[in-house]
Amino acid sequence: MLIKILLICLLALVVFSLFQALFIMIKNDENSPKMSKFLGRRLFFSAAVVLLLIILLLAGVITPHPRPY
Template sequence: MLIKLVIIALLLFIIFNLFRAGIIMLRTTNSEVSMSRYLGRRLVISIVLLLLIFLAIAFGLIQPNPTPF
């Protein structure tokens, strides 16, 4: 159950960083924080999330759907 909460929290953090990058992109003035900072964070957290999911499946903490139907 804890691993699922961590996965959901990381997914929400990824979406939050996506919206922050979008807000900075829509601003017309030069901002102090660049858009690539939030997009880079999003990329790193996505990679960490994929590794976490693969490790959780490998250790049996979560189980993938056995039938795709």
Template sequence: MVYKIFIAVFLAFMIYNLFRAMVVMNKNSSAQPPMSKYIGRRVMLSAIIVFILLIGIATGLITPNPRPY
């Protein structure tokens, strides 16, 4: 259960970075950090989440759905 909570926290942080990038894009101010900073974090977190899911499936902590339909 802790494993799934850990993944959910990463997903929430990824969505937070997505919305931060949107705010920076809409304000168009030079005082804020560049939008690529938040987009880069989002891509990095996506890669980490995929890696964590693969480890979870390989170790048996997460079981995939046997019937996807």
């Protein structure tokens, strides 16, 4: 259960970083942080989710569903 909560939090951070970059792009203020900062965070969190899923699958903590057919 803790793993699911961790994955949901990481995915929420991905979406949050994406919206932060959107607002920076729309605002277009020169004093605000660069949009690439937030997109880089989104990339980092996405990579963390994929890496965590691969590690959990290899460790046998989570198992994928069988084929649907």
